[in-house]
Amino acid sequence: xxxxxxxxxxxxxxxxxxxxxxxxxxxxxxxxxxxxxxxxxxxxxxxxxxxxxxxxxxxxxxxxxxxxxxxxxxxxxxxxxxxxxxxxxxxxxxxxxxxxxxxxxxxxxxxxxxxxxxxxxxxxxxxxxxxxxxxxxxxxxxxxxxxxxxxxxxxxxxxxxxxxxxxxxxxxxxxxxxxxxxxxxxxxxxxxxxxxxxxxxxxxxxxxxxxxxxxxxxxxxxxxxxxxxxxxxxxxxxxxxxxxxxxxxxxxxxxxxxxxxxxxxxxxxxxxxxxxxxxxxxxxxxxxxxxxxxxxxxxxxxxxxxxxxxxxxxxxxxxxxxxxxxxxxxxxxxxxxxxxxxxxxxxxxxxxxxxxxxxxxxxxxxxxxxxxxxxxxxxxxxxxxxxxxxxxxxxxxxxxxxxxxxxxxxxxxxxxxxxxxxxxxxxxxxxxxxxxxxxxxxxxxxxxxxxxxxxxxxxxxxxxxxxxxxxxxxxxxxxxxxxxxxxxxxxxxxxxxxxxxxxxxxxxxxxxxxxxxxxxxxxxxxxxxxxxxxxxxxx
Numbered sequence: 001x002x003x004x005x006x007x008x009x010x011x012x013x014x015x016x017x018x019x020x021x022x023x024x025x026x027x028x029x030x031x032x033x034x035x036x037x038x039x040x041x042x043x044x045x046x047x048x049x050x051x052x053x054x055x056x057x058x059x060x061x062x063x064x065x066x067x068x069x070x071x072x073x074x075x076x077x078x079x080x081x082x083x084x085x086x087x088x089x090x091x092x093x094x095x096x097x098x099x100x101x102x103x104x105x106x107x108x109x110x111x112x113x114x115x116x117x118x119x120x121x122x123x124x125x126x127x128x129x130x131x132x133x134x135x136x137x138x139x140x141x142x143x144x145x146x147x148x149x150x151x152x153x154x155x156x157x158x159x160x161x162x163x164x165x166x167x168x169x170x171x172x173x174x175x176x177x178x179x180x181x182x183x184x185x186x187x188x189x190x191x192x193x194x195x196x197x198x199x200x201x202x203x204x205x206x207x208x209x210x211x212x213x214x215x216x217x218x219x220x221x222x223x224x225x226x227x228x229x230x231x232x233x234x235x236x237x238x239x240x241x242x243x244x245x246x247x248x249x250x251x252x253x254x255x256x257x258x259x260x261x262x263x264x265x266x267x268x269x270x271x272x273x274x275x276x277x278x279x280x281x282x283x284x285x286x287x288x289x290x291x292x293x294x295x296x297x298x299x300x301x302x303x304x305x306x307x308x309x310x311x312x313x314x315x316x317x318x319x320x321x322x323x324x325x326x327x328x329x330x331x332x333x334x335x336x337x338x339x340x341x342x343x344x345x346x347x348x349x350x351x352x353x354x355x356x357x358x359x360x361x362x363x364x365x366x367x368x369x370x371x372x373x374x375x376x377x378x379x380x381x382x383x384x385x386x387x388x389x390x391x392x393x394x395x396x397x398x399x400x401x402x403x404x405x406x407x408x409x410x411x412x413x414x415x416x417x418x419x420x421x422x423x424x425x426x427x428x429x430x431x432x433x434x435x436x437x438x439x440x441x442x443x444x445x446x447x448x449x450x451x452x453x454x455x456x457x458x459x460x461x462x463x464x465x466x467x468x469x470x471x472x473x474x475x476x477x478x479x480x481x482x483x484x485x486x487x488x489x490x491x492x493x494x495x496x497x498x499x500x501x502x503x504x505x506x507x508x509x510x511x512x513x514x515x516x517x518x519x520x521x522x523x524x525x526x527x528x529x530x531x532x533x534x535x536x537x538x539x
Contacts, residue, residue: 032174033291035181037353040287042188043205048358049277049366052198055136056205057279058129058269059143062117063151065265070110070155076162077392077400078250081309082243084166088313096229098243099163101236103156105244108237110155117148127266131274139199146206153213160220163229166309172223176216183212192357250392253401264411264434268427271419277363278424284354285370285428292338293381300327300334300386308393317450320390324446325453327386332462333519335379337510340473342375345480345499352495370428377432380439387442399445407438461519468513476506 047053079102087095117124121144125137132140161173187208191201224231239245272278311320342349347368355364391399411434418426446452480502487494 032177032181035178035185036287036290039181039184039188040284041353041356042185042192044280044284044354044359045357046188046192046196046201046205047198047280048360049280049363050198050358051136051276052139052202053358054129054132054273054276054279055139056143056202057283058125058132058140058273059147059206060209061128061265061269061283062121062124062144063147063154066113066117066151067154070106070113070151070158074251074255075106075155076158077389078247078397079159079162080166081312081389081393082247082250083162084309085313086243087166088310092228095166097234098241098247099159099229100232100234101241101244102247103159103231104233104235105237105248106155106159107152107233108235110152114148114152117151118145121145121148128269129273129279130270131272139202143202143206146203147209150209150213153210153217157213157216157220160217160224163227164220164223167227169223169227172220176219179215179219180212183215184208187211250395250397253397256401256404263408264431267412267415268431271415272424272427275424277366281363281367281424282370282428284350284367285374286431288349288353288371289342289374289378289381292335292342292378293385296331296334296338296382300330300382308390312393320393321451321453324386324390325458328383328453328458329461331379331382331386332458333465333514335382336462336465336469337472337506339375339378340469341476341503341506342378343372344473344477345502346371346375348480348484348489348495348498351489352492352499366424369425373422373425373428374432376429377435380432380435383439384435384442387439387446390446391442394450396449399442403438403441403445406441407434410434410437464517464519465514468510468517468519471513472506472510475509476502479505 043056044053047056083095083098086098121141122137125132125140125144129137129140157176161176164170164173184205187204191204196204221231236244239248268282269279272282307323308320311317311323347365350364350368350371351361354367355361388400388403391397411430414430414433415427418430420426422429480498483498483501484494487497489495489498
């Protein structure tokens with residue numbers, strides 16, 4: 001289908017609404033990601049890039065891989081559009097009935113997966129930690145068994161998030177991970193201050209993961225209750241309810257797609273396990289990348305998913321394209337400068353955040369190299385969270401699956417080619433290339449089936465934002481280098497200045513360049529900052 005021009009004018013209000021909604025979720029997600037970084041600081045300070053650090057990183061990764069299948073990944077992608085459609089067309093009682101039956105099936109299926117994960121933990125660790133010596137594999141197996149129930153907890157939490165997001169209640173779902181982090185931080189601080197040995201400390205962290213997940217569920221119960229939702233377990237394993245059957249049908253290709261992503265992680269983890277500390281370096285770098293992915297990708301994607309589902313339910317396919325175009329524009333404006341900043345400030349940022357306790361200077365350099373390579377794919381990582389929901393809303397679930405399979409092939413190929421030359425950095429770069437492949441397939445298929453996003457300035461905005469980000473990155477790198485030369489970097493206050501001052505200056509420079517290049521979103525950014533400033537002054 002040829003590109004059709006997308007009318008302008010009235011869409012400014014829709015774009016502003018998307019920006020405001022994304023701003024709320026982005027702010028809450030920012031708090032979550034910052035608290036997550038504090039949690040990771042404690043983990044790396046307590047366990048470091050050591051025997052137990054690698055064992056914990058591998059064990060924590062296993063339920064999180066499955067979490068994408070039954071939590072915020074495949075389940076949410078399938079559940080939210082079906083629940084939103086039932087809510088819009090059949091009313092709240094019917095939508096709640098669908099949620100109750102989905103909850104019952106979820107508990108049975110995920111409960112079985114958790115049991116299998118506990119039983120076959122040694123075999124799973126043998127795949128992800130192929131290079132581990134026997135003692136490290138035993139330690140990772142024990143921690144995996146302890147954390148497997150976390151999968152059941154986050155799956156229930158994801159269902160609650162889906163219900164609230166469909167009701168346009170974004171605050172509690174976006175704050176659930178903050179509660180998780182705060183509980184883990186308290187437990188971690190106790191472990192650190194009491195100087196626990198590494199083995200017991202890793203076990204304590206595992207218990208903190210479970211308690212934090214339960215806290216996230218508890219936070220969402222009051223707003224669920226206010227909507228009239230009363231959690232009940234109803235089984236429909238035979239899928240007699242047409243909506244539950246549709247969720248299962250949508251989940252099958254979604255699960256296959258996420259499984260392809262998990263193959264990517266398994267390949268990189270297996271290769272990284274041959275170098276002690278590499279698991280921690282990669283995990284720490286990607287955790288930092290989660291900050292902009294969460295603040296921009298998850299925030300804009302969460303708002304877009306609901307809006308896209310409503311457009312499809314209304315039969316408004318032109319509106320669908322408009323919503324998607326608005327999301328991609330905003331993503332470009334926010335993620336491209338984040339990419340430039342992460343690459344320019346990779347090492348000083350890692351040094352400031354992680355270089356404490358058992359996390360050494362060589363680990364900082366190794367993690368910074370991985371972060372720069374991961375940052376190459378930031379725009380793609382975030383854009384997947386906007387493009388994929390469009391296909392789920394349209395019921396075209398095979399497309400994200402095929403895109404994931406394509407990314408898996410790209411990742412495995414890149415890992416094999418790059419790892420011998422770049423080591424763990426090659427694995428990070430391979431992940432970025434896989435994300436770029438994924439979003440490229442999604443964009444091309446959407447263009448062929450539903451028309452491109454031309455006429456809405458997506459390409460023009462992205463190009464101008466990219467130029468502004470490049471110039472900003474050069475300026476930020478030069479300023480940081482000058483500050484280090486003038487002040488040094490031995491003390492925390494020096495490291496803080498070397499990171500925060502360039503970030504603040506770079507943000508101002510970037511917005512100024514956007515205005516100079518006449519990028520409309522610059523006004524939206526200034527408006528959000530102005531409203532935040534007025535709220536702070538009123539307090």
